[in-house]
Amino acid sequence: MAGYDPSRRAEPRLARRGDLALLPVIEQRAGERLQGHPADAVFAASPTPVAAFEQGMLRQLLWVVESEAGDVVGYLLAGVLDDDFHVQQMDVLPAHGGKGHGRALLRHALRQAVERGHRRAVLTTLSDVPWNAGFYAGEGFRVWPRAAWSASMRRVMAEEAAAGFPMALRVAMLREL
Numbered sequence: 001m002a003g004y005d006p007s008r009r010a011e012p013r014l015a016r017r018g019d020l021a022l023l024p025v026i027e028q029r030a031g032e033r034l035q036g037h038p039a040d041a042v043f044a045a046s047p048t049p050v051a052a053f054e055q056g057m058l059r060q061l062l063w064v065v066e067s068e069a070g071d072v073v074g075y076l077l078a079g080v081l082d083d084d085f086h087v088q089q090m091d092v093l094p095a096h097g098g099k100g101h102g103r104a105l106l107r108h109a110l111r112q113a114v115e116r117g118h119r120r121a122v123l124t125t126l127s128d129v130p131w132n133a134g135f136y137a138g139e140g141f142r143v144w145p146r147a148a149w150s151a152s153m154r155r156v157m158a159e160e161a162a163a164g165f166p167m168a169l170r171v172a173m174l175r176e177l
Contacts, residue, residue, distance in 0.1 A: 026072070085116070119176065
C-alpha cells in the first residue's frame with residue numbers, strides 16, 4: 001500500500017517490571033536467526049543477564065515495542081559509554097521482523113538520547129548480517145575506525161573478543177546526534 005509506514009504503528013514505551021520475563025525469550029528467539037553464523041554459539045552461551053534488563057528498566061534505558069495485539073515483540077537496552085549513548089542490545093521476534101518495530105525502537109531511543117544531552121550514539125554489531133550493520137548504516141551510523149575508538153570502546157571490544165566473538169566480523173559504529 002502506497003505511503004504505508006509500519007513504524008508509525010509501533011510506539012515504543014519504557015519497559016515495565018512485567019515485561020522483564022519476556023525479554024530473554026525475545027533475545028533467544030531473535031538469536032535463532034543466526035543459526036550457522038560464526039557468532040551463533042557466543043550469543044547462545046552468553047544471554048543478557050536478567051539483572052541487566054532490570055538495571056536498564058530502573059535507569060529508564062530499556063524500551064519495548066508491542067504488536068498490534070498488544071504483545072511485547074521487541075526491546076532495546078541502552079547504557080552510557082563515556083558520554084555516549086550506547087545501544088547495547090536490540091532484538092525483535094523474528095515473526096514480527098520487517099514491520100518497522102526495530103526502526104521504531106532505535107529512533108525512539110535516539111530521540112531520548114538527544115533529550116538526555118548525548119551528542120553521539122555508539123554500538124557494536126556484526127558487519128556481515130544485513131539486519132545488523134546494514135540496518136544501522138541505514139539509520140545514519142557509520143563504522144567507527146579502530147584507531148578512533150575511546151578507551152571504553154576498546155574495553156567493550158576486548159570483552160567481546162574474550163567472550164569468543166569472531167572479531168573479524170565485529171564492528172563498532174557511531175552516529176552523531
